Amino acid sequence: MSEQAIPLSQLIKNVHQCINAHAEEVAELDAAIGDGDHLNNLQRGLATLESMSAELDQMPLSDAFSKIGMSLMSTMGGASGSLFGSMFVTMGKTAKDQPLTLVGLSEVFSAGVESIKARGKADIGEKTMLDTLIPASQSLQQDAANGVPLETSLSHMQQSAITGMESTKDMLATKGRASFLGERARGHIDAGARTSQLMLCAIADEVIKYNN
Amino acid sequence: MSEQAIPLSQLIKNVHQCINAHAEEVAELDAAIGDGDHLNNLQRGLATLESMSAELDQMPLSDAFSKIGMSLMSTMGGASGSLFGSMFVTMGKTAKDQPLTLVGLSEVFSAGVESIKARGKADIGEKTMLDTLIPASQSLQQDAANGVPLETSLSHMQQSAITGMESTKDMLATKGRASFLGERARGHIDAGARTSQLMLCAIADEVIKYNN
Amino acid sequence: MKKMINSVESLLEESLNGFATAHRDIVRLNHQPNFVTRADSSKAKVKLISGGGSGHEPLHTGLVGMGMLDAACPGQIFTSPGPDQMLVAAQAVDAGKGILFIVKNYAGDVMNFEIAAEMLDIPTETILVADDVSLPADHSTGRRGVAGTLIVEKIVGAAAEAGANLQACKQLGERVAQSTASMGVALSSCTVPAIGKPTFDIGSNEIEMGVGIHGERGREPMDLVSASEIVEKLASHIDAELKPAAGQRVLLHVNGFGATPLMELYLVFDLAAQYWQEKGVIIERSLVGNFTTSLDMAGCSITLTLLDDEMIQYWDAPVHTAALRWGC
């Protein structure tokens, strides 16, 4: 896989805009059951990606993913920086051996999500970003395997991401800062689950638009 | 002068009650243009005096004044502790040589007020307790010299104390903490002027009641 | 929000610059990536590196210097540093005797230090400090690392200074960490500059028991009670964990979160010292002040460490950092 189907710069810009549009909500989610810095961490990371997006557009996708991963790690910091960072670094490695097809991309995404599980020693149901990412990735993999058309696959994935994100609301947290609050964390959506969902949806929207 | 015309314990109790009844107002005056501790300083001093008032009743007036002065200095602290303390220590010294008459007492009081002027390097018009004490003392001295009856003299003194206290409202402060505020101190009555007036009025009321 | 800053974005850099200027006899500051090292890193010894989100000052930058840390990696406020900070800091101070990372047990810190260790090709060991007993020992993420971290850093720092090797340092540090328990209470939230308002609302008659150090809510809110009752509650949790016997020597550390007057911290110390003295425990060493802070949060934590001769000797050994200094 080497050519970019849709310029990364465009996706990054859209993701960044989407997060900015939900800034207040995201800040409040992490303040409610975390330490309140998630919005800022993410914005710092996305601003960095945006500042180097012209360069990213010129790179093979696998190198671009690696570069994104390293940049997110160093500019975001925090739990989410190491997790999103690990995800893209792993996606960079995996993308080398995969064709630029829906099947290939769904494998790359799935490998990225696995690396988050490994790095965070976490799984679905722990009230983290994984509650968005795992169902989204599974939905995409399944649709790709079944030859579901791109646009339908993407909107299935969006739906899975939203359902997963919403499922965190009533969970007890067992990973991340929210776990320290015990029962008090119930009733709040996890910040990382929400931003993961927002970003996935923004990317899917953009791809769908680009393909029409 | 050796016998107490009216038990000091009774005066102290009344003064203490009067200050407690105006607690909130006094606290706010010192908070507005001072540092907010005047009420507490005074209450601490008065509580100590009340706790030893049985003992004070048994003493010659001059010794009682000296003891009151030393106690106020050590339990009140602050500017007002050293000033009220100096006043009573001086009154104790002066009372030794004075008859227990209105003339004698007015001389003792006046000497006490003079010692505040000396210790505080201050005079009338500087927005301090002296704006209550100097006019009150002068009124008493004048009435005593003119042979005005006790009750009338005391109510004149009360009136002078009130007028003096009220005069601090529009003054610029040149002594005490309020002086640091410049023009911002205008419009507020000085805390020490108010408590001095309250105490003088409480004493006078009690003496008038006692004599009727 | 009221802060003496120029902008949320430049706060950390400007503050680090001021720190480095004020303490240029002790430290050097590196930019991009940010880390602080001793002014002189030449000594051949095990190098101690700690770090974490900013906003806890003087932890950890203020603990860099002779007898304590060799480097500290400050992240953004309440945000773990990225792995490149630890990576480059380790390369900068390495003297061939290995690197010991001292990490507060928070997901972000743990993962970022872990990534750095994986990227380094010099020998590293990691001590995880997890002293916050407001969480049960079997909590799903492990307990948080809080004010006890300073005690681990001081004692292991002295050992490394005295020439202990990497394994010895790690073992000592783990022994200190296991002998240390902390618990904190918040009277107010703090205000993270990037957010611009208090992280959580708290009633005027309410406190949060069992808080960490990131301005987050505690385990449970409760009514504001007397200092004696607060201390009793904190101390009994710590006591249940460490179970000091009569005659046991301890280090008692009362740590302010940033906005609590020293008068109150000493009052809390007084009550905590009484609590253990009544059990026959010996308050052998003490430390009172704002060391592991949460910006402008009001409240404090109590930390107890069970001491032995070796720990006392290393605690007393000379230290020369911005925030702790004695013996030199």
Next chain:
Amino acid sequence: MKKMINSVESLLEESLNGFATAHRDIVRLNHQPNFVTRADSSKAKVKLISGGGSGHEPLHTGLVGMGMLDAACPGQIFTSPGPDQMLVAAQAVDAGKGILFIVKNYAGDVMNFEIAAEMLDIPTETILVADDVSLPADHSTGRRGVAGTLIVEKIVGAAAEAGANLQACKQLGERVAQSTASMGVALSSCTVPAIGKPTFDIGSNEIEMGVGIHGERGREPMDLVSASEIVEKLASHIDAELKPAAGQRVLLHVNGFGATPLMELYLVFDLAAQYWQEKGVIIERSLVGNFTTSLDMAGCSITLTLLDDEMIQYWDAPVHTAALRWGC
């Protein structure tokens, strides 16, 4: 009001007890009247005694010890101590070489120390510190004494330790006091426990320039501006007073009022250091932290002292107190 206390009445005593227990290697506490002395007062030297209202901790109790104060007399919160405290403290530490009182210029402190000096029949001298340049030099009460007091106490403390006599100590102290200027800014009021609510109201976008250290309002309220503008304003007042020439060596002290994060204090230090460095002034020594506090007030003050060789030597001399320690 949220405070970790048992009662307003017992706060001071309990806090002093905790202080004395935590620092029993350095100090002894006397009750009724309250004062703190060094653990060992036997040395034949000029004895330095300071004091003032409580609520400014670590000033002055935290500055008692070798190389600095011999005794400190803490009054109630923001209330000068009574003369009996200074009287008995002086008698307790006197070693026949005289007593030097170091007094912040506030009416209450001045008068109570004055009364004590009149009552004592041993030789005494007094240094009045009046370093707050937010007031004009000809202010009717003189200027207030604020954070510069610590600098006078450190330098004269070292001189007394080295054997300087009473007159020499007084002269040196006055020289330091005259070479020192300070100015402060408040971002919040503080809450005096006995009052139970903030001393003054302040808008959410307002600061008070030119505050003293008793939680009182400043000379003028102004809009919250950037740290650079705040520092420019404070520094220019100080500069106009001391007029340091290019090449002049100075001590730059940034003092927190109690609730300001160390991050912000270092940022202020950075800006202040730049201000004078741009004029060619040499920041020879520095001190950043919460030393002269106003309970839980947010804000800080900047203090500058023009140094000469003698002052530098005494500043660097060993000191061993609860709050300042180096060289030993």
